[in-house]
Amino acid sequence: MPKSKDEFDQLHPCDFYEADELLEPEKMYTVYEIARLMQGLDPNAEIDVETEEILLDWAIPWVIVNAEDLVVGEPESDDEPGYYGLKTDT
Incomplete structure (x- = not known):
């Protein structure tokens, strides 16, 4: 059920990492x-x-949104x- 914003002590910006901020260029990672x-x-x-299931709820859409910058x-x-992994020139 939706909640009123005043029920929260603090609200944070919904800011996600860019692919190149999160992943090392020479490595490949699982979604986990x-x-x-x-x-x-x-x-x-x-x-x-x-906890892993909750984290995957964030990671899977992140992979989809950043697909242009990734290789599989x-x-x-x-x-x-x-x-x-990061799409690179090499």
Whole structure:
């Protein structure tokens, strides 16, 4: 149910990282790792499943919005996620 803005102590701008601010140019990341990076966590940080699901709700649209700046690498097997990285000139 929607809430009134006055119910919140503080409102923050909805500001997301640009792809080149978040990802290192020479690395490829899974969407799970991108989700962690968006929260300032190490890409290999251990987090509980419920938190990971919430973070994915932010990371998946971020990948879609930034698709022009990304390349995709195929997963090693069908049961693993794909990889995303910065599109570079190399």
